[in-house]
Amino acid sequence: MSFYEHLTDFAGLPVVEFLSxxxxxxxxxxxxxxxxRAEQPVPDRWEPGDIYAEALAQPGTAAWRLRVVADSDETFEDHFTRFISSVDTTQVTALIIGCWGESYEIAGDMPRDLLTAHADRFPALRSLFFGEFIVEEAEISWIEQTDLAPLLAAFPGMEELVVRGGNGLRLSATQHRSLRKLTAQTGGLPRQATAGILASELPALEHLELWFGVEGYGGTTTLDDLTPLLAGELFPSLRSLGLRNSEWGDDLVRALAEAPVLERVRVLNLSDHVLTDAGGEVLATAPTFRTLERLVIRHHFLTEGMQERVRAALAGVDLELSDARKPEVYQGKTYYYPSVTE
Incomplete structure (x- = not known):
């Protein structure tokens, strides 16, 4: 997942940006x-092309992005109002809420409340990305989020929810019978958000992905907070689990080696952690990980020798082991960092 460019597809659909x-x-x-840059003729105008016209004619064929540009005259409220007036939103199945203004000044309450107030205009909405800011618009740690439970209440048919940004992020304990995928991308995941997610009743949830980050950017979730999840007591339909982007990757792997939840999880994503050879030893020796169908580990600190041991031990698993990093050494001290913080 790149934070430098906007998504080009979401929920299996091409992304089309509502224009201003x-x-x-x-x-x-x-x-x-x-x-x-390509030494080609420089255009003096930009045309949206046929794709935009086709999306307007058949709004359900695209994932629509709504965002505003910094210093533009149009507010997000104005942009949203134009969208629901110009597009047949009853056909929209996938929606991306991008930059809604200066993230450190305007919290996610505003776009959330706009969506909930107009939920009847989106009867087919199934997938929502809430907070797709890229670094040009805001660092992930600057995004001021909100409680997402009202969104789930307003859209009982929602099947996928992705949120970016951890400041103020909450999901008050809720019940939702349709949600199949839930992803929280943060540089610091608050304990309050984790507790709310794990206290929710989500019987259809098949994929859960949490990015923990660091305490300096609000990451107060600890490994102990995940005890109910690892115990396999939650989310009976869960088959894909992403536990990503922490400073305690080695301890997490040790806990997962004995975690009942892996008895039913088929796909496990352990990317972006501070994961060293200590955790690699567990991956190479614990039988638990050999029952997985797929294991993804991008951004790690395993040495080449340990990578080979893990690959040999998990030969029957579809293993993606990539983006090996080396720790930073400064004034004789060694520093390890997870992938996504600020």
């Missing part, structure tokens, strides 16, 4: 920059 004059100007500038 500011966005069109931004796209023109981007096209001119690419043309200069």
């Amino acid at each position: 004059p500011a966005i069109e100007q931004q796209k023109l500038l981007d096209a001119q920059w690419r043309a200069r």
Whole structure:
């Protein structure tokens, strides 16, 4: 998942951005920059093309992105109002809520409340990405989030919810019978958010993904907070689990080696952690991990020798082991960092 570029597809659909004059100007500038770099003729205008026209004609064929450009005259409220007035939102199945303004000044309450107030305009909505800011718009640690439980209450048919940003993030304990995928991408996951998620009744949940981050950016969730999840007491339909982006990757692997939840999880993602050879030893020796169908570990600190041991031990598992890192050494001290913090 890149934080430097916007998504080009979501929920199995191509992303189409609902346009504004500011966005069109931004796209023109981007096209001119690419043309200069490629030493090609520089365009003096930008046209949305057939894809945009087709999406307007059949709104259900695209995942729609709503966002505003910094310093533009249009507010997010204005942009949203134009969208529901211009597009047949009864057909929209996938929606991306991007930059809603200066993230450190405007919290997620505003776009959340706009969506819940107009939930009747989106009867087919099944997938929502809430907070798709890229670094040009805001660092992940700057995004001011909110309680997402009202969104789930307003959209009982929602099947997928992705949220980016941990500041103020909450999910008050809720019941939702349709949600199949839940992802929280943060540089610091608050304990309050984790507790709410794990206290929720989500019988259809098949995929859960949590990015923990660091305490300096609000990551107060600890390994102990995951005890009910690891014990296998929650989410009876869970088959895919992503526990990512922490400073305690080695301890997490030790806990997972004896965790009942892995008796039914088929896909496990342990990317972005501080995961060293100590954790690699557990991966290479614990029988638990050999029953997985797929194990993904991107961004880790395993040495080459340990990587080979893990690959040999998990030869029957579809293993992705990539993006090996080396710790930073400064003034004689060694520092390890998870992938996503600020």
